[in-house]
Amino acid sequence: xxxxxxxxxxxxxxxxxxxxxxxxxxxxxxxxxxSMGRLGEYTISPDxxxxxxxxxxxxxxxxxxxxxxxxxxxxxxxxxxxxxxxxSENSLAWQQAGxxxxxLRGGRLVEMAVATQKETALTDENTDIxxxxxxxxxxxxxxxxxxxxxxxxxxxxxxxxxxDAMIFDQLMYRHWDTWEDGLYSHIYVADFAxxxxxxxxxxxxxxxxxxxxxxxxGMEEVAWSADGKSIAYTCVKKVGKERALxxxxxxxxxxxxxxxxxxxxxxxxxxxxxxxxSADGKKMAWLSMEQDGFEADQNRIFVMDLATGKKTNTFAxxxxxxxxxxxxxASRNIYFTAYVQATSQVHxxxxxxxxxxxxxxxxxxxxxxxxxxGVIITDRTQLTAPADLYAxxxxxxxxxxxxxxxxxxxxxxxxxxxxxxxxxxxxxKKMLTWVLLPPNFDAKKSYPGILYCQGGPQSPVSQNFSxxxxxxxxxxxxxxxxxxxxRGVVGMGxxxxxxxxxxxxxQEMRDFFAAVDSIKKEPWxxxxxxGCVGPSYGGYTTYWMAGxxxxxxxxxxxxxxxxxxxxEFITTDELFFDNWEMGGxxxxxxxxxxxxxxxxxxxxxxxxxxxxxxxxxxxxxxxxPYTQGMAAFNAAQLMxxxxxxxxxxxxxxxxxxxxxxxxxxxxxxxxxxxxxx
Numbered sequence: 001x002x003x004x005x006x007x008x009x010x011x012x013x014x015x016x017x018x019x020x021x022x023x024x025x026x027x028x029x030x031x032x033x034x035s036m037g038r039l040g041e042y043t044i045s046p047d048x049x050x051x052x053x054x055x056x057x058x059x060x061x062x063x064x065x066x067x068x069x070x071x072x073x074x075x076x077x078x079x080x081x082x083x084x085x086x087x088s089e090n091s092l093a094w095q096q097a098g099x100x101x102x103x104l105r106g107g108r109l110v111e112m113a114v115a116t117q118k119e120t121a122l123t124d125e126n127t128d129i130x131x132x133x134x135x136x137x138x139x140x141x142x143x144x145x146x147x148x149x150x151x152x153x154x155x156x157x158x159x160x161x162x163x164d165a166m167i168f169d170q171l172m173y174r175h176w177d178t179w180e181d182g183l184y185s186h187i188y189v190a191d192f193a194x195x196x197x198x199x200x201x202x203x204x205x206x207x208x209x210x211x212x213x214x215x216x217x218g219m220e221e222v223a224w225s226a227d228g229k230s231i232a233y234t235c236v237k238k239v240g241k242e243r244a245l246x247x248x249x250x251x252x253x254x255x256x257x258x259x260x261x262x263x264x265x266x267x268x269x270x271x272x273x274x275x276x277x278s279a280d281g282k283k284m285a286w287l288s289m290e291q292d293g294f295e296a297d298q299n300r301i302f303v304m305d306l307a308t309g310k311k312t313n314t315f316a317x318x319x320x321x322x323x324x325x326x327x328x329x330a331s332r333n334i335y336f337t338a339y340v341q342a343t344s345q346v347h348x349x350x351x352x353x354x355x356x357x358x359x360x361x362x363x364x365x366x367x368x369x370x371x372x373x374g375v376i377i378t379d380r381t382q383l384t385a386p387a388d389l390y391a392x393x394x395x396x397x398x399x400x401x402x403x404x405x406x407x408x409x410x411x412x413x414x415x416x417x418x419x420x421x422x423x424x425x426x427x428x429k430k431m432l433t434w435v436l437l438p439p440n441f442d443a444k445k446s447y448p449g450i451l452y453c454q455g456g457p458q459s460p461v462s463q464n465f466s467x468x469x470x471x472x473x474x475x476x477x478x479x480x481x482x483x484x485x486x487r488g489v490v491g492m493g494x495x496x497x498x499x500x501x502x503x504x505x506x507q508e509m510r511d512f513f514a515a516v517d518s519i520k521k522e523p524w525x526x527x528x529x530x531g532c533v534g535p536s537y538g539g540y541t542t543y544w545m546a547g548x549x550x551x552x553x554x555x556x557x558x559x560x561x562x563x564x565x566x567x568e569f570i571t572t573d574e575l576f577f578d579n580w581e582m583g584g585x586x587x588x589x590x591x592x593x594x595x596x597x598x599x600x601x602x603x604x605x606x607x608x609x610x611x612x613x614x615x616x617x618x619x620x621x622x623x624x625p626y627t628q629g630m631a632a633f634n635a636a637q638l639m640x641x642x643x644x645x646x647x648x649x650x651x652x653x654x655x656x657x658x659x660x661x662x663x664x665x666x667x668x669x670x671x672x673x674x675x676x677x
Contacts, residue, residue: 026414027439028476030665033467034058034658037405039379039387040067041090045098048372049074050114052082052092052101053389055405060658069103071114074372074391076402082117091131091219095138104129109141111195123197130185131212131219134192135228140256141197142222142231143188149208150182170240175573176215177620177652185210187222187233189256203231203254203261211235213249213273220274220324226281230255232264234273244575248292251275251284264304268311270297278331282306283351285325285334288313293580294501296458298494299323301334303351314354319493322347324368335359335369335376339460339491342432346378346392360392360399363420365463377402381465383436384415384472414439416475423484423518426510432492433515434461436471436481446526448676449480451516451553453534453541457488457500457508457581468655469535477669478677480525486511502583502593504565505544505600512541516552528554529676533668535559536624536653540602543632546613547605555675556613557668560624560653563632565601573622606635612642614671616664619649644671 040054051074056067067088072079082101083089091104101112107128111120123129131144153165166179173180186204190197204211211233212221221234236249250265251272265272270289277284284304289297299321301314314334315322326335334349340358344365348357359376360366366378367387376392389402421433438447452471454461461483465472474481485492487508488500500508520527532553534542539561546556562568566586569578579585583593613636617629626647636643646667648660655664 025439026412028413028415028470028473030473030662030669031060032409032413033470033473033665034060034662036386036409036467038065038467039389039403039405041092042368042370042377042379042389043092043094044074044370044372044377045094047098050098051372051377051389051402052094053403054089054092056088058658060662063657063659065658069101072402074375074377076389076391076400079403082112082114093132093134095134102132102134104132109143109197120195122192122195127200131222133219133222133224135224136226137228139192140228141190141192142224143190143200144185144212144219144222145188145202146183147186147202147204148182149184149206150180152182171244171575172240172573174622176622177618178215178622184208185212185214187211187231187254189231189254203259204235207237208239209235209237209243211252217273223275223277225253226277226279229257232275232277232284234275244573245579246292247271247289247295247576249273251286270294271299272302274325276325276327276334278327279329280331283331285327285351287322287325293576295574295577295580296456296490296497296501298497301325301336301349303334314349314351317354318356319495321490321494326369326371328371335371337366337369337378339462342434342460342462342485342489342491344460344462344491346376359394359397363418363463366390366392382463383418383434383465385410386465416472416481417441421519423515425507425514427507431511431515432485433519434471434483434485435519436475436483438475438478438480441524443524445524447478447480447524448529448672449482449516449520449525449531450474450672451482451484451512451530451532453512453532453538453545454483454486454489455534455536455538456490457504457537458490458497460491461485461489462491468661473665477673479672480519482515482519484511484515486515501581502597504540504581504597509541509544509548512545513552527552531555531557531672531676533557533559533672534561536561539624540565542613543602544600544605546611547602547608549611553611555672556611557616557671558613558629558632559616560618560621560626561615561628561632562602562624563628563635564603565598567631568624568628571625571627603631603635606632606639609636609639609641612671612675614644614646614667616646616655616667617648618651618653618655619647620652623653642675 038056042053052071054067056065058065069082069089087106089103089105093102095102109122129143134141153163154161186202188202190200223232231254234249248269249271250263253262253264269292272288275286287299288302291297301322303312320338320340322336322338324337345358346360346366346369365381370377374394379387380390381387391400416436419435422430423433425431471481532542532545539558542556542558543563582597586598588594615629615633617626633645655661
């Protein structure tokens with residue numbers, strides 16, 4: 001395959017983008033946003049001289065995206081495109097001392113000779129692989145493969161081959177956007193030699209649970225031991241009610257030689273996942289949460305001495321959560337990312353000393369880290385800048401940009417600006433709040449505003465550049481955008497995060513009011529033209545605000561939000577979440593925490609609604625079922641409140657398809673413009 005220059009491809013994308021309803025003044029539009037290339041994954045060659053990475057471009061007309069592979073030198077030079085096929089490539093890995101790249105395409109494992117781009121399929125099309133990792137020596141390979149364990153209704157009743165019934169007798173019968181179909185993600189191991197995969201073996205035969213964890217777990221949850229003799233994998237080995245009410249995943253070690261599986265984290269009750277073995281084979285690090293059922297507990301780095309089994313919590317005196325672990329070659333330090341003060345930064349943990357050092361800084365989000373020849377390769381975003389790859393010097397911390405995926409687009413745009421404010425809360429705390437200002441902001445003018453209410457509720461409000469809730473896009477439509485790090489978000493310390501659990505409708509609402517009331521004092525924000533928007537828990541927030549806002553807002557937008565907390569508790573997929581957040585089920589009326597929690601259900605305040613509201617729902621949303629939005633819309637209609645209901649039958653909790661995404665953004669801004677401009 002002939003190499004295609006990245007610059008040419010990006011120039012073509014830019015020209016197409018700017019021809020699609022670009023603002024005459026160069027402002028970002030939904031059409032331009034959807035034309036941007038989106039950085040995917042990346043991997044560094046064994047000699048540390050090359051970086052392979054993927055970029056996903058969306059075709060609105062075809063209503064789909066496609067990820068291709070690119071290659072560059074470690075300093076960002078000689079960028080080239082390696083693939084241009086109708087199917088996406090993902091799961092990149094270097095093989096044969098950097099002479100070849102392996103990747104998945106359409107569920108098949110493919111190997112490419114980098115010098116010639118000649119491809120060889122390593123697995124057949126009958127094996128649908130979702131992930132893989134080669135052993136350290138390259139003589140074995142493990143796979144994640146969907147595996148049939150349970151009978152279908154057609155197999156239970158063979159005389160009814162056309163029935164589409166599903167039969168359940170226990171919980172966790174659907175998850176995120178998928179009904180339980182009897183298929184489970186299992187880990188397999190196989191020999192690999194001379195380009196051939198042989199002796200494929202399921203190491204979880206007959207087991208009714210998944211590894212990696214569904215719905216979001218990837219191959220970061222699985223690892224080879226340093227000697228290639230064992231496989232560590234993350235799993236929750238429970239079913240039914242026990243599974244629905246727990247976050248207690250464990251790390252299991254499977255011996256290739258004996259076939260014996262051992263639970264390495266038995267007795268540790270929260271999430272334990274993402275094992276990482278040190279290069280010397282003496283230690284294993286992993287992410288661990290302490291409390292069962294609390295998915296937003298502190299993500300600590302634990303280290304196990306594999307000889308003695310001793311486990312050490314390296315975060316005993318640190319209050320933030322880690323992600324993206326990476327050992328150095330000397331097995332002394334672990335590099336990781338963590339949200340600290342509303343930005344995600346790269347850190348170094350000295351395992352022996354227990355000290356943690358921040359290696360990056362500034363108003364940016366660094367989302368990953370990989371080591372190569374004295375630098376860390378990482379991807380970085382800002383509220384006003386999409387993701388690109390950067391190199392961070394381990395010697396002096398200097399940061400160098402390696403890619404400029406959307407330069408030919410962003411150079412032609414006038415982007416918003418942002419400020420960082422510290423706002424006094426009603427309980428005497430300081431709350432970091434980002435404020436985005438429209439392009440070409442003029443302090444002498446008056447602008448409408450948007451209060452954004454974060455979901456989660458334990459999610460960061462940081463320097464991320466989202467393609468769903470894009471704050472630069474909102475500001476580019478002429479709005480001041482207010483982004484409070486209200487109680488419960490990640491990135492302000494675990495105590496701050498913990499304060500929203502069992503207090504829904506409490507201090508976090510007062511935090512929002514404090515942010516709006518502070519910013520609206522500015523002469524450039526028109527207090528009579530402020531809207532309130534939010535997804536998921538932010539949708540709960542907007543519904544709650546609609547009944548309690550005291551005329552602060554002139555329009556609401558709720559996306560996949562909770563309207564009736566009692567119904568949400570017994571219809572969501574992961575029951576552990578609401579069980580923790582609410583303190584128990586609504587029928588436990590003797591429990592004062594439960595009574596308080598459910599007393600803040602938004603539907604109880606609907607009699608106070610008096611403001612126009614737009615409601616979005618995804619038909620395949622099993623996290624917060626779409627009937628929540630139906631109920632809210634029906635209530636608004638019965639009360640003669642201006643309202644609109646947009647249902648996207650093929651979408652889940654998120655809007656992922658290009659044409660649905662564009663429709664969502666047009667309806668979103670059309671509604672706000674109608675009531676705020």
